[in-house]
Amino acid sequence: MATTKWTIDPTHSEIGFKVKHMMFTNVSGKFLTYDANIITEGDDFTKSTIEFSADINSVDTRNADRDNHLKSPDFFDAENHPTMTFKTSSFTKASGENYEIAGDLSLRGITKFVKLPVEFSGLMTDPWGNTKAGFTINGKINRKDWGLNWNSALEAGGVLVGEEVKLEIELQFVKQ
Structure with missing residues (x-):
């Protein structure tokens, strides 16, 4: 089967995260500069290689x-x-539009294997004839697994920055 390359559409994608601040509210952020590519067999994302990178700065x-x-x-x-x-090692279907992506996340010189839930929104042709694929990833990681250990104790108890990082990622890819 022929391979297909998909490139990220940065104007319709967002790489976001949330972390607890003072143990009771969330602070959100995002990465403004990133790139991602998917190589699939035809339009089958379960037979794909996905590579993603983000500029920390x-x-x-x-x-x-x-x-x-x-x-x-x-x-x-x-x-x-x-x-x-x-970089993915697998993209497997769970049920319906629900999938799981697994692979190696490298951050701060540390690489860890992670599994994240993915919602595949399907394929769509835009008004200009481009085939697009949409994905939503809402997973969680522990920042300390990558050596992001800084914190400050609060006078009333607890810490300033939570350990759990909630990922809120919206991705749109364009078939090449």
Whole structure:
């Protein structure tokens, strides 16, 4: 079967995350610069290779001081580790439009195997004749697994930054 290449449509995609702040509210952010490609057999995403990368220096939480702290050695250490990457080992159907993606997430010089739930929105042809594929990923990871350990104790108890990071990713790909 012929292979098909899919490239990310950055104007219709977003790589977002949320982390608990002071143990009771979420702070959200996103990466503004990223790239992803999928190679499939025909239009079958269960037979695919997916590669993703994000520029750590593009992190945006709508607060310059916080963004600079995230880029520092306390968190991402962007100077020494400027890129986050993900490469799949599997993309399996669970039921209906629900899938699971598994692979290696590399961040801050550490690579860990992760599994994330994926909702496949299907294929659509846009008004200009381009075939698009849509995906939503809403998973969770523990930031400490990648050495993002910085925190500050709160006077009332607890910590300033939660360990669990909620991923909120919307992806649209264009068939090449």
